[in-house]
Amino acid sequence: MALGERNEKILQAVIDSYILSGIPVASSVLCQRYDFGLSSATLRNIMAELEEMGFLTHPHTSAGRVPTDKGYRYYIDTLVSVEDEAEEFEDRFSAAPRLGGGDLHALMEDASRFLAALSRNAGVVVAPAEPEGSYRHIEFVRLRGRQVLIIFVTASGLVQNKLIDLDESIDQQALNTFSRFLDEELESHSLSDIRKRLQEKLGEEKRVFIQLMDETYQASHDVHGRDAEKVFVGGAAQVLDHPEFANVEKMKTLLRAFEDKYKLLKLLDMSIAAEGIKVFVGSENPYFEMQGCSLVVGKYRAAGNVVGTLGVIGPTRMQYRQAIQVVDYTSRLLSRILDERLHRGIEGK
Amino acid sequence: MALGERNEKILQAVIDSYILSGIPVASSVLCQRYDFGLSSATLRNIMAELEEMGFLTHPHTSAGRVPTDKGYRYYIDTLVSVEDEAEEFEDRFSAAPRLGGGDLHALMEDASRFLAALSRNAGVVVAPAEPEGSYRHIEFVRLRGRQVLIIFVTASGLVQNKLIDLDESIDQQALNTFSRFLDEELESHSLSDIRKRLQEKLGEEKRVFIQLMDETYQASHDVHGRDAEKVFVGGAAQVLDHPEFANVEKMKTLLRAFEDKYKLLKLLDMSIAAEGIKVFVGSENPYFEMQGCSLVVGKYRAAGNVVGTLGVIGPTRMQYRQAIQVVDYTSRLLSRILDERLHRGIEGK
DNA sequence: TTTAGCACTCTGTTGGTTAGAGTGCTAAGC
DNA sequence: GCTTAGCACTCTAACCAACAGAGTGCTAAA
Numbered sequence: 001m002a003l004g005e006r007n008e009k010i011l012q013a014v015i016d017s018y019i020l021s022g023i024p025v026a027s028s029v030l031c032q033r034y035d036f037g038l039s040s041a042t043l044r045n046i047m048a049e050l051e052e053m054g055f056l057t058h059p060h061t062s063a064g065r066v067p068t069d070k071g072y073r074y075y076i077d078t079l080v081s082v083e084d085e086a087e088e089f090e091d092r093f094s095a096a097p098r099l100g101g102g103d104l105h106a107l108m109e110d111a112s113r114f115l116a117a118l119s120r121n122a123g124v125v126v127a128p129a130e131p132e133g134s135y136r137h138i139e140f141v142r143l144r145g146r147q148v149l150i151i152f153v154t155a156s157g158l159v160q161n162k163l164i165d166l167d168e169s170i171d172q173q174a175l176n177t178f179s180r181f182l183d184e185e186l187e188s189h190s191l192s193d194i195r196k197r198l199q200e201k202l203g204e205e206k207r208v209f210i211q212l213m214d215e216t217y218q219a220s221h222d223v224h225g226r227d228a229e230k231v232f233v234g235g236a237a238q239v240l241d242h243p244e245f246a247n248v249e250k251m252k253t254l255l256r257a258f259e260d261k262y263k264l265l266k267l268l269d270m271s272i273a274a275e276g277i278k279v280f281v282g283s284e285n286p287y288f289e290m291q292g293c294s295l296v297v298g299k300y301r302a303a304g305n306v307v308g309t310l311g312v313i314g315p316t317r318m319q320y321r322q323a324i325q326v327v328d329y330t331s332r333l334l335s336r337i338l339d340e341r342l343h344r345g346i347e348g349k
Numbered sequence: 350m351a352l353g354e355r356n357e358k359i360l361q362a363v364i365d366s367y368i369l370s371g372i373p374v375a376s377s378v379l380c381q382r383y384d385f386g387l388s389s390a391t392l393r394n395i396m397a398e399l400e401e402m403g404f405l406t407h408p409h410t411s412a413g414r415v416p417t418d419k420g421y422r423y424y425i426d427t428l429v430s431v432e433d434e435a436e437e438f439e440d441r442f443s444a445a446p447r448l449g450g451g452d453l454h455a456l457m458e459d460a461s462r463f464l465a466a467l468s469r470n471a472g473v474v475v476a477p478a479e480p481e482g483s484y485r486h487i488e489f490v491r492l493r494g495r496q497v498l499i500i501f502v503t504a505s506g507l508v509q510n511k512l513i514d515l516d517e518s519i520d521q522q523a524l525n526t527f528s529r530f531l532d533e534e535l536e537s538h539s540l541s542d543i544r545k546r547l548q549e550k551l552g553e554e555k556r557v558f559i560q561l562m563d564e565t566y567q568a569s570h571d572v573h574g575r576d577a578e579k580v581f582v583g584g585a586a587q588v589l590d591h592p593e594f595a596n597v598e599k600m601k602t603l604l605r606a607f608e609d610k611y612k613l614l615k616l617l618d619m620s621i622a623a624e625g626i627k628v629f630v631g632s633e634n635p636y637f638e639m640q641g642c643s644l645v646v647g648k649y650r651a652a653g654n655v656v657g658t659l660g661v662i663g664p665t666r667m668q669y670r671q672a673i674q675v676v677d678y679t680s681r682l683l684s685r686i687l688d689e690r691l692h693r694g695i696e697g698k
Numbered sequence: 699t700t701t702a703g704c705a706c707t708c709t710g711t712t713g714g715t716t717a718g719a720g721t722g723c724t725a726a727g728c
Numbered sequence: 729g730c731t732t733a734g735c736a737c738t739c740t741a742a743c744c745a746a747c748a749g750a751g752t753g754c755t756a757a758a
Binding site for chain 2: 105137139141143149151153161172176235236237240241246247248251252255256258259
């Protein structure tokens with residue numbers, strides 16, 4: 001669907017204007033504010049043409065033009081160029097509040113708020129999904145009685161722990177030995193394999209180790225986290241300042257969508273396979289039933305591997321250029337922070 | 350401000366009716382639905398009297414009566430009795446979804462959602478505030494290189510950890526010795542004292558221990574958590590279903606209040622000194638500038654000590670009886686769960 | 699192909715009218 | 729003196745009509 005260069009320019013002007021002001025764009029406004037060297041009547045004809053093609057629409061007869069989802073799509077695909085301003089943007093925000101400091105939870109929450117603050121929309125972050133069983137190191141600490149703390153250090157350097165209770169007491173020496181054994185095994189086998197082998201090999205007298213192994217296996221699932229806990233939404237209240245949510249019903253629908261973490265997770269993960277940053281305009285996304293909302297999604301990495309997604313949710317009338325830049329910037333920032341955490345202690349401070 | 354028994358009954362009827370229906374209560378409605386043996390005219394006189402005294406008010410001349418904050422206050426203080434139904438309530442909800450399972454974060458989030466679901470309002474939980482430096486046990490685990498994981502077991506049995514980097518390497522043996530030393534010292538001294546003493550006692554050759562001590566002291570603050578992270582709000586979207594928030598502005602104000610975790614924290618902690626469950630009606634609370642909202646706050650314990658607060662936020666037109674029951678029930682439930690965690694491993698499963 | 703002009707349509711606002719709800723007051727009844 | 733019936737009064741919410749303004753679509757001319 002190629003438009004002429006002139007029509008393309010006009011489509012861009014209409015969308016730019018609408019995104020900026022939020023009011024339907026009249027031919028006369030276009031004529032005054034942009035220098036096309038055309039009269040409002042001509043612009044009117046062209047706009048009618050663009051409407052014919054499905055890029056624009058009409059709230060009612062005597063109203064100006066408004067972009068359709070298809071219009072936004074075209075706009076994003078061919079009219080928004082990010083690279084030009086990426087550098088400048090980086091400078092502008094390098095002084096932004098630093099993320100990090102606290103634990104992973106806090107980092108994710110900070111990141112979602114960061115996205116929200118920069119984009120003036122809602123920020124969403126999905127916490128790192130470690131490929132199950134990718135542990136670099138598992139440590140056991142005997143606390144008191146039969147209580148043992150299992151510490152998992154994941155492949156991307158994140159530390160998580162789980163407290164368990166054993167049926168029998170076990171001394172720290174034995175726990176250390178078991179930890180070293182596991183570390184060696186983990187290089188070539190999965191936890192589940194090791195567990196199976198151990199069950200066959202160890203006799204009844206070593207029951208406590210079998211239990212320890214079972215609990216470790218269990219715990220590895222637990223620390224992996226419930227899906228719903230891995231989605232962080234920041235700045236939900238400020239999205240509602242956009243006039244498109246002035247309607248109470250729309251407001252509530254959006255808020256409910258934000259609370260349905262599971263769906264959000266699905267939605268963001270959809271784009272994990274795609275290259276770079278992906279934009280879903282309005283009805284383009286299957287999960288997010290909310291009409292009139294767009295989603296800009298990116299990915300972040302740890303040690304070079306994609307470990308999570310993050311994005312911005314706002315009205316279809318969104319500052320896409322800015323949103324894309326913010327997502328891009330934040331994803332790189334977050335990746336850098338995770339990498340720093342990962343390498344800390346290996347290469348010194 | 351004592352009302353006669355009859356007037357009290359009528360005030361109660363008005364408030365009950367208003368809480369139930371949300372529409373201003375007319376004298377005729379009161380006459381039909383309640384059996385006072387009085388005509389609507391008499392009821393009208395009495396309601397005018399109650400208005401005179403400040404318990405009721407009038408949206409406009411030709412509307413029914415609506416309770417004032419003072420009215421609600423009287424209602425709660427003298428007309429709501431909880432005990433009668435507490436048992437029955439317990440039965441009704443003992444089959445409710447169990448809390449717990451995940452880590453502390455997850456538990457708090459679950460609890461806030463639990464409160465929200467049962468009360469049909471927003472649920473708020475403030476995570477346990479450990480008195481600073483109240484550690485039962487501190488453990489160090491050498492991970493790799495100069496990286497050390499510090500594990501804190503707090504007085505209420507919660508486990509938290511922090512990863513640090515040392516300037517020099519240190520072996521696990523030494524870490525264990527240091528851990529035992531700390532545990533002994535902690536029985537009679539604060540971390541800060543121990544740190545000071547250590548700095549004086551240890552010479553330059555033991556610099557790494559001084560660093561370890563410093564980092565531990567630092568970390569004890571970090572794991573203590575940033576205040577803002579300790580407030581969990583559940584069910585924010587569903588409060589907005591109440592007709593009093595049909596107005597967009599009110600909706601936004603409330604949502605912003607929910608996002609201002611710091612203020613929420615202050616607000617809930619205000620009631621920590623009070624006995625039992627406390628209700629703030631409308632403008633009674635100084636922090637929460639939101640008019641038209643009430644707050645029911647309770648406390649929960651671990652090992653017998655109050656460690657956190659939790660509550661329900663909704664419109665002043667709230668089912669107070671139910672809300673109080675829900676808060677009461679949840680606080681006991683949460684206390685029980687924390688106690689279970691605490692004692693696990695000491696007395697066996 | 700572009701443009702000026704104009705009729706047409708739709709929206710949002712304003713003002714006026716009306717029905718209904720519920721009170722406050724007065725005067726009569728127990 | 730308390731209660732009640734009756735009625736006038738007030739305020740709201742809904743409906744309607746009128747109207748100004750915005751912006752288009754179309755026609756005809758440049």
